[in-house]
Every structure is written in structure tokens, then in C-alpha cells.
Amino acid sequence: xxxxxxxxxxxxxxxxxxxxxxxHSTISGNEYVYxxxxxxxxGPQYIxxxxxxxxxxxxxxxxxxxxxxxxxxxxxxxTLRDTAVYYCIVGYTGNQFYFGTGTxxxxxx
Amino acid sequence: DAGVTQSxxxxxxxxxxxxxxxxxxxxxxxxxxxxxxxxxxxxxxxFQYYEEEERQRGNFPDRFSGxxxxxxxxxxxxxxxxxxxxxxxxxxxxxxxxxxxxxGTRLTVT
Numbered sequence: 001x002x003x004x005x006x007x008x009x010x011x012x013x014x015x016x017x018x019x020x021x022x023x024h025s026t027i028s029g030n031e032y033v034y035x036x037x038x039x040x041x042x043g044p045q046y047i048x049x050x051x052x053x054x055x056x057x058x059x060x061x062x063x064x065x066x067x068x069x070x071x072x073x074x075x076x077x078x079t080l081r082d083t084a085v086y087y088c089i090v091g092y093t094g095n096q097f098y099f100g101t102g103t104x105x106x107x108x109x
Numbered sequence: 110d111a112g113v114t115q116s117x118x119x120x121x122x123x124x125x126x127x128x129x130x131x132x133x134x135x136x137x138x139x140x141x142x143x144x145x146x147x148x149x150x151x152x153x154x155x156f157q158y159y160e161e162e163e164r165q166r167g168n169f170p171d172r173f174s175g176x177x178x179x180x181x182x183x184x185x186x187x188x189x190x191x192x193x194x195x196x197x198x199x200x201x202x203x204x205x206x207x208x209x210x211x212x213g214t215r216l217t218v219t
Contacts, residue, residue, distance in 0.1 A: 032206065043113075043199055043210040044152065087151065093140065093203035096165055099151030 003027070004088045009104045012082075018075040020103050022088030025069045031091050033064060035073045037084040038102070044087065047073065078107045111136075113202050113211035121217045122190050130185040130214045134202030138209075140164075141183040143175060144199040146213070152199055158183055190218045 005023040012018040024033065032051050036044040048055055048062045050071075055062045061074040075082055087102040114133045122128050134141055140159045144152035154167035158177035177183045181202075187194055195218045200211040 034208070036210070041197065041213075041215070043115075043212045046207070046209050049206070093206060093208045094159075094164075096142065096154035096157065096167060097144075097152075097201075097208070098154070099144075101151055 003090050003098055004100055006086070006088055006100060006103045008101060009106070011106050011108055012075075012078045014080060014107050014109050015077055018073075018078040018082065018105060018107070020073040020075075020086050020088075020105065021070065022072070023070045024088070024090045027068050027090045033062065033068075033071050034089045034091070034097070035060070035062065036087045036089065037082075037105075038087065039084045045084075047086075078105075080107050080109065083107045113138075113200060113209050115198075115200050115211040115214050117214060118212070119215045119217075121219060124190055124192060124218055126190050127186065127188045128190060128216060130187075130198050130200075130216070132183045132185070132200030132202070132211060134181050134183070134200075135209050138202035138204050139181050140203045141177055141181065142201045142203065142208070143183070143185045144201065144210075145169070146197040146199060148196075155185070187216075192218050194218050 034049040035047040038044045050062045064071045085102040089097045116131045142157040143155040146152040155169050156166040157164045161177045172188045174186045197213045199213045
């Protein structure tokens with residue numbers, strides 16, 4: 001079973017920030033938080049990952065709460081090409097990743 | 110850097126046949142995992158290979174087997190295909206902290 005809980009769907013206006021929440025209350029001390037997205041019928045695309053600290057890269061920012069029980073992925077300026085299913089996963093690469101059903105993000109023109 | 114590559118892109122097989130899917134990992138990655146993704150579902154873990162050994166296995170029958178070669182590339186074999194094996198098969202390669210997925214192979218069993 002997936003170790004994370006995400007809302008099934010969200011909408012975001014083009015050009016606005018998209019904030020995608022994820023709950024992972026059972027995360028253990030050595031598990032990372034990973035975010036991937038999947039556009040229809042393509043392989044999941046890596047976005048970002050983090051352990052404790054907030055992380056930022058050219059695609060997104062990841063905010064992890066101090067107790068590590070939840071996180072938020074932020075796409076700062078959403079475009080139509082960001083429409084996809086976003087998966088939040090906790091774990092580490094030496095172990096299997098449990099995918100839930102993810103959040104289907106629709107960016108609206 | 111080519112990233113993770115998979116072949117073939119699409120495949121159509123008949124029930125009862127056998128199929129082999131191939132994966133080349135991203136440069137510098139030594140671990141390969143395989144996932145099955147049915148339509149409308151999230152990917153499901155099949156197994157993971159490291160140092161040419163199966164390190165972990167998900168809840169899949171023995172009809173699903175794999176191999177990892179000394180150059181870290183990997184194959185997924187499925188025997189006695191069932192209609193329910195129709196899915197997108199994803200390969201992921203990883204190092205100690207990062208994991209990247211390939212584009213997948215779409216298998217259709219008729």
C-alpha cells in the first residue's frame with residue numbers, strides 16, 4: 001500500500017503557483033520524499049526529492065514540515081504543459097517505491 | 110546522457126506467448142527496478158536487480174522473471190502471457206539517492 005495520501009485532483013490557473021499537498025505521517029527517519037509526474041502514457045518524470053530541508057530546483061520547490069509528516073510541491077508558475085498526474089512517494093532507492101493514485105493536476109488557461 | 114532507455118516501445122503478443130523487454134540504465138546507475146502500470150492505476154513494483162541479483166520482489170507470480178547483465182542493463186521476461194498482463198512496463202534505474210524512469214514499453218496481449 002502507498003505510504004502517502006494525496007488529493008485525487010486539483011485545478012490551477014495558468015501562470016499561478018500550483019501547490020500540491022502530500023501527507024506521509026508514517027515516514028521513517030531515513031526515508032526521502034520524492035515527487036514524480038506522469039503525463040499520459042509516458043514514464044514518470046522525476047521532479048525533486050528531499051529528506052528534511054526544503055529543496056528547490058529548476059522545476060519546483062519542495063517544502064517538508066518540521067515533523068516530516070507532510071510536504072508540499074510548489075510549481076511556481078504553472079503552464080499548460082504541467083497538466084499531469086503527480087505522485088508523492090516516501091522511501092529510498094534501495095527499496096521499492098509505492099505509488100498511490102497521485103493527484104491529477106489540470107492547469108486551466 | 111541518454112537517460113533510461115527501454116525497448117521495444119510497443120509490443121503485441123498473443124495469450125500464452127512469452128515476451129522479453131529490455132532496459133538500459135542511466136549512466137552511473139547500478140540498480141534497475143521494473144514496474145507494471147495498468148490503465149488508470151499507479152505503477153506496481155515487480156522486482157529490483159542489483160549486482161546481477163534479484164534484491165527485492167513484489168507480489169508478482171513466477172511467470173515474471175528478470176536478469177541484470179554486467180553492464181547493469183536488464184531484461185524482464187514474462188511467460189505464458191495472460192490478457193491481464195496488458196500494461197505499460199516501466200524500468201527505473203537508480204543510484205544511492207536518485208531514481209529515474211524510462212519511457213516504458215506498452216504490452217498488449219490479445
